[in-house]
Amino acid sequence: MAVNLLLGLQWGDEGKGKIVDVLTKDYNIIARFQGGPNAGHTLEFDGIKHVLHTIPSGIFHDKAINLVGNGVVIDPVIFKKELDNLGKFNLDYKSKLLISRKAHLILPTHRILDAASEASKGKAKIGSTLKGIGPTYMDKTGRNGIRVGDLELSDWKERYRSLANKHEAMIDFYDAKIEYNLEELESEFFEAIKVLKTLTFIDSEEYLHQAQKEGKTILAEGAQGSLLDIDFGTYPFVTSSNTTAAGACTGLGIAPNKIKDVFGIFKAYTTRVGSGPFPTELFDEDGETMARVGNEFGATTGRPRRCGWLDLVALKYAVQVNGVTKLMMMKGDVLSGFSTLKVCTAYKYQGKAITHLPYNIEPENITPIYTEVKGWAEDLTGMNDASQLPKELNDYISFLEEELETPITIVSVGPDRKQTIYR
Ligand code: GDP
Numbered sequence: 247m248a249v250n251l252l253l254g255l256q257w258g259d260e261g262k263g264k265i266v267d268v269l270t271k272d273y274n275i276i277a278r279f280q281g282g283p284n285a286g287h288t289l290e291f292d293g294i295k296h297v298l299h300t301i302p303s304g305i306f307h308d309k310a311i312n313l314v315g316n317g318v319v320i321d322p323v324i325f326k327k328e329l330d331n332l333g334k335f336n337l338d339y340k341s342k343l344l345i346s347r348k349a350h351l352i353l354p355t356h357r358i359l360d361a362a363s364e365a366s367k368g369k370a371k372i373g374s375t376l377k378g379i380g381p382t383y384m385d386k387t388g389r390n391g392i393r394v395g396d397l398e399l400s401d402w403k404e405r406y407r408s409l410a411n412k413h414e415a416m417i418d419f420y421d422a423k424i425e426y427n428l429e430e431l432e433s434e435f436f437e438a439i440k441v442l443k444t445l446t447f448i449d450s451e452e453y454l455h456q457a458q459k460e461g462k463t464i465l466a467e468g469a470q471g472s473l474l475d476i477d478f479g480t481y482p483f484v485t486s487s488n489t490t491a492a493g494a495c496t497g498l499g500i501a502p503n504k505i506k507d508v509f510g511i512f513k514a515y516t517t518r519v520g521s522g523p524f525p526t527e528l529f530d531e532d533g534e535t536m537a538r539v540g541n542e543f544g545a546t547t548g549r550p551r552r553c554g555w556l557d558l559v560a561l562k563y564a565v566q567v568n569g570v571t572k573l574m575m576m577k578g579d580v581l582s583g584f585s586t587l588k589v590c591t592a593y594k595y596q597g598k599a600i601t602h603l604p605y606n607i608e609p610e611n612i613t614p615i616y617t618e619v620k621g622w623a624e625d626l627t628g629m630n631d632a633s634q635l636p637k638e639l640n641d642y643i644s645f646l647e648e649e650l651e652t653p654i655t656i657v658s659v660g661p662d663r664k665q666t667i668y669r
């Protein structure tokens with residue numbers, strides 16, 4: 247049985263959490279493949295909004311197994327908070343939440359190192375969520391990390407101590423004057439580890455292999471977005487994992503030839519939180535309207551998201567890198583009322599119009615070239631069938647499908663599960 251992937255095509259926050267929740271009814275297993283608590287995945291149903299950071303977005307369904315894959319980095323403290331939140335809804339998560347032994351742990355000192363590194367960068371800071379993501383993946387690739395499976399061994403605390411001591415020396419090196427009380431942070435960390443250890447740790451690649459043999463359906467859930475990918479994103483303003491389709495293979499142990507559909511999610515416009523280039527960013531009333539109507543505040547940090555028009559050059563690049571087979575367009579409802587919409591279809595680069603993403607997309611290097619299309623006035627939020635969509639929106643969708651050479655199969659018209667239109 248094949249595996250499908252679902253991932254964000256822009257700079258994150260496309261609405262992955264909502265769509266994974268909507269699709270879960272069709273899957274036996276939902277498996278997160280990379281990132282950590284830098285992610286904030288929002289889902290909404292029965293008038294309640296839930297934000298998940300590490301736990302896969304299928305957790306609210308009765309039957310599906312939710313797996314935290316080896317490519318994910320876990321902060322036990324944040325994980326415990328997530329579990330506490332689920333507990334408030336009387337959710338029996340223990341029977342349906344599995345954790346890969348090969349997932350790496352975020353230590354308290356990783357978070358402090360993140361803050362020290364950012365502080366040392368001054369104006370060039372990445373705008374990290376400061377959840378310790380970069381330092382944890384550095385320890386993973388540096389072969390120093392502590393993994394979930396290590397918690398089952400007797401000597402893990404000694405390894406922890408020696409790594410934390412090294413981190414303290416590194417924090418001093420930054421001379422960033424970050425105040426912290428390691429004793430307090432450690433007591434919270436060790437308490438959270440106890441809770442983590444009440445969950446089931448598995449050899450997840452073997453589990454997924456057997457599941458495939460048994461014909462189970464698997465949806466791999468990505469975090470962040472393709473333009474934040476460590477290799478293909480707007481480096482260095484990126485996260486520290488492969489957010490693109492290949493990340494699902496390494497982050498779960500799934501072979502590339504087992505992947506069937508790649509669902510690419512994008513907003514009908516563009517947002518970005520944190521620093522880095524953003525060619526179609528708006529600093530005018532249109533941008534403010536998108537931010538206000540779209541309620542564009544980060545689900546993890548609460549920071550305002552920068553807003554701008556849809557960038558088809560960047561989107562096409564993401565479709566290519568991921569091999570997207572089906573597109574899903576989110577937040578179309580936010581654009582209701584704009585008489586004209588702009589879509590960036592090329593960049594002016596070294597005096598010429600180009601339609602691919604060049605190495606450097608800093609504002610001094612490129613200028614977006616826009617195509618204008620007619621907007622729609624209708625409120626979409628109460629619509630539930632494709633036949634109700636206004637003509638101008640259908641034209642917008644057809645234009646994008648043609649440019650991206652990929653069908654748009656879902657149009658989302660609001661944050662609730664029910665505000666989802668299939669085409
Ligand atoms: P994720 O990180 O990709 O899961 O996305 P986030 O949860 O960080 O951000 C998406 C935000 O948009 C959340 O607040 C969602 O509730 C909301 N959202 C998702 N789809 C829609 C939609 O179609 N319309 C509107 N207005 N909001 C949406």
Ligand code: IMO
Pocket residue numbers: 254257258259260281284285286287372373374375376377379380468469470471474483484485486519520521545
């Ligand atoms: P979801 O899964 C949006 C951004 C940060 C920063 C950069 C590096 O909710 O879409 P990091 O904490 O990884 O060191 O931050 O990446 N970033 C996100 N932006 N959505 C996310 O996740 C993000 N995760 C990280 O704002 O610019």
Ligand code: MG
Pocket residue numbers: 258259260285286287288545546
């Ligand atoms: Mg998010």
